Amino acid sequence: MSGQEQMQGAGQGNHGFAHPVPMKILVGVAAALIALTILTVLLSDFHFGAFDIWIAMGIAAAKGTLVALFFMHLYWDKRFNGFVFIASLFFVAIFIGFVLLDTHTYEDGVKQYQQDHPPSSHSVPLSGEHK
Amino acid sequence: MSQAIDSIHGDQGQLSHEPHVAHHFESAEQQYDSAKLGMWVFLVTEILFFSGLFCVYAVYRSLHPEVFLYAHQWLDKGLGALNTVVLIISSFTMAWAVRNAQLGQKKALMINLTLTLVCAGTFMGIKAKEYSQKFEHGTTWGASFHPHDNAFGETHDGGELKKEDMPPNTQLFFSIYFALTGLHGLHVLIGMGLILWLLVRAAKGTFGPEYFTPVDIVGLYWHLVDLIWIFLFPLLYLIH
Structure with a gap:
């Protein structure tokens, strides 16, 4: 595996190799995470039988993806x-x-x-x- | 020392003279990339570590679903959701702190690190309230599981928990609950120590656009702790 792949995305600016994540993205991701938390709590009052666990895990996976891509910088890394x-x-x-x-x-x-x-x-x- | 190395590699003209770059790295960027890859490898070992417990959870839940359906009613969904939101906010302030470090905003960095620490403390406080409730009810792990009479009756959802409905091996749920949340809580405590260390170094003005690696990799660790809770919350609190 080559570790030489290019850095993606914009925002190189004059910060050297630092890539500050835009505030809009940080706020947006935090809001989406809280919204998805509320959604999963609300959905837990409804019963979809065997799908319950997959719905809950699907929402958790979506939240995890947001955290990994943006809070953990993987999108730009x-x-x-x-x-x-x-x-x-x-x-x-x-x-x-x-x-x-x-x-x-x-x-x-x-x-x-x-x-x-x-x-x-x-x-x-x-x-x-x-x- | 560095002068000697400079004279050896002098013709390459690649060596950095920045004080925080170790002599075996070519540049601050290469040092940063190495540290970050190392942190990701460590996070992978953390994921595999937790996956052992997630595996125990999956096996016991698939073999004894009735235990999980019954026992999860002892957990307070509201407190669990509140803790999830608290951790998400702490992840947000941590990600913001990384941005502050990269931009050299010392004051904002210290504020965001402090806020992250406050959220982490709030999380542990709510966790302590939940744990003490479990001890009062006698709903603890393994052989120590002897639910008192005050453990039964109305649940947090407004339902009713009856002693005679309790399936055998209900202690399994609490063994898994305490192992998972306990290990997670330990990670939160370690994270608080690391953030405190960052705060002390930030106060000294260590971090800036050329050197923010510690803030970044502690941030990665903190987000992983959040990530694991994101899965723990529905698996333990939202069973139905």
Whole structure:
């Protein structure tokens, strides 16, 4: 990966390599974040069944994108910094996705086991050790 | 020392003479870019660190959705939303502070850093109020989870929480709640320490258009703390 990609955007001015984010953008992003917070709280009173979690996570992702792009300067930054960040999210998705897949692969087996071995007054043996 | 290096590299004429540029960097800009990439790599380790807890959350919520549906009613959605807004405002003042540092506005920089610190303190204050409520109700983590009678009854939403409806393993929710918000709160406290350090250095007039790296990278850290809360808030408070 080349770290030599060009700086994007305007505002180079005479501040050297500093890129001050325009106040309009800062205020706009803050207002959008607060509006999205109010939206997600209001939406939590309505029920969309299985979509609830995806709506809430979608709004959170939109807020996160605003924070990363503008408050964290990724929009103007060297592309490599953004690449590092996105790559970490990709690995988090693999991590959580595969753990969930694995968990649910064995869920039926666990339920069957619990049915066949109803909990007694003794604690359920975890390692399969019986006396 | 720097004169010796100058004489070695003298023909390149690239070396900076600015006092804050370390001798192994060619320019203030290269030093800044290196620091920023280093900070992003650190933030990635933070994301992976938190993702372990998010993974625990995902597994337990998918296996025991009834626990989350029931137990989240003990959390005050209003206080959670208020804390979200407080953190967003602190992120805004922090981003503004970075701009102030870049433009060499010393006074505005100090005001914005102070405001960020005040917001962080407000966040921790509200968090402390929520935590103390959990301890009063006996709704804490793991084996210490023994909800008292005062924990049941009317919820913050105006609903009613009945003891007999409580699903088994409800303590799971609070183990995850305290682990996630506790680790996040620790990050807020560390962030407050860092912002205080910036404030002291800003007062000495350290920062300006040529040198604002510490303000910028502490800002990145602070925004990440905000980013994580943006996900924690709906995951813990807005379950339905």
